[in-house]
Amino acid sequence: MSPYVQRFVMHIGEMGSRWGLNRTLGQMCGLLYVTPEPLNADEIAATLNISRSNVSMGLKELKTWRLVQPASVPGDRREYWTTPKDVWEVFRVLAEERRRREIDPTLSMLRDTLLDEPASAQDRYARERMQEMHDLVELLNNWVDEMNGLPPKTLIRLLKLGRKIKQLLDPRRSGKAPTKATRH
Template structure:
């Protein structure tokens, strides 16, 4: 799973071991269990710490460092989403903002800038929505996710009652060049 999310395979295996482990593990235990070199485990742990996906623990009477994954899967999701945002989304938004500050000189540049503005506005809207979701208690967020397509049906019903649905469908048909 980790390699599909852009995480090194070794790091993914280290995290998987920590995630399923009932007890905190030290680097030597991880190296033995996974058949990795101690240095590979150390590098993997540093990366996982940089992502804030593991916690360092010290056990009484033991000088070694132990590591564990957070127990709460919702916390893991929040950390992953926050780190992805910081590493990927925010630099993209920054680049788009910079590009939008440039005055276009011709139609091709105006078109390109309009497309970049659409992307910027969509990402901004998604990040605002994400910020609101992050504020929810896990139980509330799970209920919201369970609603799924029911929300769409409620919005369609609202549109039908207010007439907004007909206007939107007419606009979509006009954009597609189709008629009734």
């Protein structure tokens, strides 16, 4: 591994732990992402100086993250691995998986709990807070879904617009008919 690549791989490894992966998983991802050809497990182990079994377990977990894809090399029985090379794809997958792990369980819990009757003033207060949290999470979730359905080019255009989007939105209440009478 050249120093150039190493700097990147080691950094991604360090960040891995902040991203719900761990150092090794991060390093594996980083390495596969910046390596043009797919690598087999032994190559990964040798490059990162970790055991073969660690690589096996790492790949297993990375599969559940959909961050790693098998590739076969003709005439070689071993399995080769790589990551999606389109960074937008990586980002999308990462966002989806993180939502599945970090948001969805909480949304379920909130839904369940909100069905129960609060039994005291304290519970009623708690319920209000939970309702607000639920509504916010759901709003964001839906929005992400909608954005995901957009063609990438449109999405990029939107992102580049940034705050200017406000101008399209504001001057004469435009877009969807406001169902609630907000203000005149």
